[in-house]
Amino acid sequence: MNTGYSAIGRVAAIVAIVIATAWVLGVRAQGRIDPKRGEALANTWCINCHLISNDQTAPASADAPPFTTMATDDGYSDERLRAFLREPHGPMEGFNPDEKQINDLIAYIRTQAP
Numbered sequence: 001m002n003t004g005y006s007a008i009g010r011v012a013a014i015v016a017i018v019i020a021t022a023w024v025l026g027v028r029a030q031g032r033i034d035p036k037r038g039e040a041l042a043n044t045w046c047i048n049c050h051l052i053s054n055d056q057t058a059p060a061s062a063d064a065p066p067f068t069t070m071a072t073d074d075g076y077s078d079e080r081l082r083a084f085l086r087e088p089h090g091p092m093e094g095f096n097p098d099e100k101q102i103n104d105l106i107a108y109i110r111t112q113a114p
């Protein structure tokens, strides 16, 4: 009896399912907010000006608010931080964080609540 499905068709369907599953898992992994990645970014891109943690001994600019200050929601809402990071401030030149990196940075900043 002809089921209407060829062997090639079945293989193609299985391949399609595998690819779709890998894609969904990949997107999920990418979308997960990760403060550790935010910390790594801050160590590279922010530490020259901001105190990114209370343990920091390297000098920071007196004009740049410490991350512990931003960690409390008072005045520094996620929306404000996100809006600010979408428009990198002058000195951050060379770094245009994407939305994922912005989320990771904000997540890291939040771990610095005093």
Ligand code: HEC
Pocket (backbone or CB within 6 Å): 041, 042, 045, 046, 047, 048, 049, 050, 061, 063, 064, 065, 070, 080, 081, 084, 085, 089, 091, 092, 095, 105
């Ligand atoms: C070369 C110095 C420099 C670097 C690098 C830098 N900043 Fe800043 N940042 C400042 C200064 C100075 C201010 C305060 C003046 C201002 O708001 O522009 C500031 C302000 C901010 C603010 C406060 C915005 C607000 O709403 O008041 C945030 C958030 C911020 N920086 C995040 C970051 C993050 C995250 C990084 C790293 C990805 C970074 N900055 C890198 C100098 C820097």
